[in-house]
Amino acid sequence: MTDTSMRLARDADRRIHEAGADDEPGVSELGTPLDLLLADASRGPIRRFLPGISGVKFAAGLARHPRTLAGRTLGLGAELARVQVGRSEIAPHPKDRRFSDEAWAKNPFLKRTLQSYLVAGEAARGLVADAGLGHGDEQRMGFIVDNLVEASSPSNNPMLNPKVLKRIIDTGGGNLVAGGRRFVRDFATAPRVPSMVEPDAFEVGEDLAVTPGQVVLRTDVFELIQYTPQTPKVRTVPLLIVPPTINKYYVIDLAERRSLVEHLVQAGQQVYCISWRNPDARHADWGLDTYGQAILEAMTTAQVISRQEQVAVLGICSGGMLASMVMAHLAATDDLDRVAAFSLAVTVLDQHDAGLPSALLSHKGAAASTRASRDKGYLDGRALAEIFAWLRPNDLIWNYWVNNYLMGHAPKAFDILYWNADPVRMTAGMHRDFMDLALRNALTKAGGCTMLGTPVDLGDIDVDSYVVAGIADHLCKWESCYRTTQLFGGDSRFVLSTSGHIAAMVNPPGNERASFQTSDSNPASAAEWLDGARQVNGTWWDDYAAWLAARTGPERTKPRKVGSARFEPLCDAPGTYVHDR
Template identity: 60%
Template structure:
């Protein structure tokens, strides 16, 4: 029986349960989408350049070399094992085979052709030895994450599947098309290289149209400020819950991740469950807005709440925030608690949101002083952090899924990438103001939200323990950008009762998880103890999507049912235009 190649080992700090049912196949557009975004990426500036991702920081490299130098017997043993395996590969006796989820070598030619099989096995053997040596070095978690990040980029880049004359898919395409695939692949390569983010295109720019294919839930813009538009969605039920829901999307992407295609729209589901739903649609800023900072966005949330209360006549709202929007929301709630107005919020939800950055994954480990200074200097000079630069960094965090998979498809085979709504949304990049970028970096580097009073919001010291509204937090079991354990720690920072839900899949697929998928599950427990692993031991697995669980939880906190409003807007706030508004189209 063929022996599968050893996969990269995980350190204790980053270990997480394996994604099970509901996880998309490796190399698919859905898995690529899982790796496509996250707040963490604002912390590492693309100005460092792609070559820097192939070279670890000098200090980390020295500590790796020193650690291995202290274990000569171990190094010698690994070298001997590799030499023996290379001997077996040369003589055709090696049983090394790729893992079942490794789609790079799925074509039968990789196992049937003696030359290709040896090339594949050589790569797998070398990669396995690299992961074993990193594990043997037993570095501190930050150095371990850094060296794994570099090794992953190197190992993936050197895979024989990326070489045109070796990849059987490339050769077959060239034969079948009489060489036209090579010409088309070269054209696509030149086009992608000509402008940021200088990685293979993951979805064609005309694959979808916002307002026609995506973001089509009926509604209207009822408020427009220089910072955001407020969308009110049209009810689809005769009665609605009295307490309205205000949704706070990420500040580094456009809002319609919450309103994708019909049947895959979070907003559509909430409206169908009888919620009054309002959405903030952030403006795509430019150099004129360089000074917009955390306070600017915090005040924007307050302004949105004021407008919603005015339109609905209610004195309370519920909040649901996503990723970076969750940081702003938590800080605003701390401000409201400090000024005695926390009663304005009935309940709050945080989706894939990290508030405790003590060990928040690979990118947290990459936040050395040089990276931080480069990031802030770049955005300060331009007035913003460019979304295209961020997209490049996103891609290189998961090179197999987001770079080399499309390298083979687009360039070696000359094929267009598959159409996938999440990847289209991800490619529809936005900018982040220099002021907000600086604020997020400061919060993360100092881990300021874990220290009462270490940072302020609208003049109030932030103490998250003073936030006592009920909390619903979600995370993805395979999220490498916002690891679920880091998201779980949100339940320990905030006061009040918390419900934590661990969804299948990764960062984005854990959110876009509509009911109806027979493979979808989520895990939940009655209590949220201090330790995430203890919670996991107590959690039960529930079949289906977490969306109905959330609407049931929210419904219990959204007051009585009242007749649905017949018209949108009101009380002096008139309809300014149909959803999805105008800011969503800003480039």
């Protein structure tokens, strides 16, 4: 480790440690969803559901509103009485698949059980609102209460779920035996959540990540993949994709006709993509500067091979944060003219009030988490997968609890879920640096942090930018993504997909229900932007390809081969690092 990097590490550790000494007011408004995951991953599963000081405030808030509490209690009792005499009209949402079996509506006992659950859950959630908590405490308590309510659903009980009861009769209990085996296998090792896909459902390089290409550069930190052109002519300026650092890169190259890489290559783009190494304890010191330098190396390689002075850059999630810091570094060193266009997908740079996950982040949690990763040398990606799941318990926990353990079925083969279960470790140095950025919301302040020795000022990034978010994203709140348009200095095109965090990225043509919203202006308020936005049918992939084509130069005859004399191909895509576990 260099003297400079040692000093930066000490400074970051000091800031995190000092922040941990006192949870000052307003902490609930700091941190992105990514940073919640990074802070929470070192904690045990039980500790995540302990309310702490928020629970004390919750109890005190209810005590301050005795009439409201009494009214809520009386209302609960009255509605439960109507349930018992068959006069309640409460019913689950028509699209709630947990209660799709007709027995929930026709069997008197099951109907009353279901209605009682719905009434009690509604009352429990109402108590959180009645307590009059601040934003952060309300979000924390809401998270805990929601998880408790979802866990207590009668559909999770094998003796109450009619589908499970029928399955027991049909199999003579064989479903519970098979489910028990799956339960033991799943909970024997991390992440201790139900499997969402079988470990052998896909094979990277055979079913996934199959767009033709070759690795043209391998360093200790990454491999660089150059994809084989699929059109007679290509745009002169290449595109470099910077994927997340906590997942494998192939979310943008899942399968044929579900690959953003394939779509862009077939649109005439020259595409390069970084495949990060899966680090271990030997690489504990790698931090923001290490990965920033890697992005610069990848840019240079793409420029040399394509013989161009410019490159376009697309950053995704945490890769987008890194890429943005690198862009600011290039601006500070008068080298930003290397970049023809800059794009971000599902990336939060302004970490103020980033929704539920940010509210769950605390300074003390961040300090404890960085200490744990420092001792181990890295943050285990499997722990992150567990936290992802508990943020959406209905879809990612209890759905598979019923399917895998109670029904005894194997989970369906779904490429996105396979990718989600194939995580990457994060070095202790990177973990520390990301937490430091979060606690200070440093990217929103000119000079609030540095990249490769230069101060970061996102306002100096004056190249055209394309920013994508998902309106249903539970990890990167779209309003937080939108605020990026107010941070950059150039013209930004903001696009809001109808999808969630991952589905916003995997958004291929052919889906008749796909659409996105965009606008010709970017007012200060996200709500104002949404009011003035227009809806466009189809996928943003086509819109992005057209936007990119206008900024990546004229067409030229495609290169005769991949690589160059200086960067000879090393192996076929998807390379070797993607297979590291």
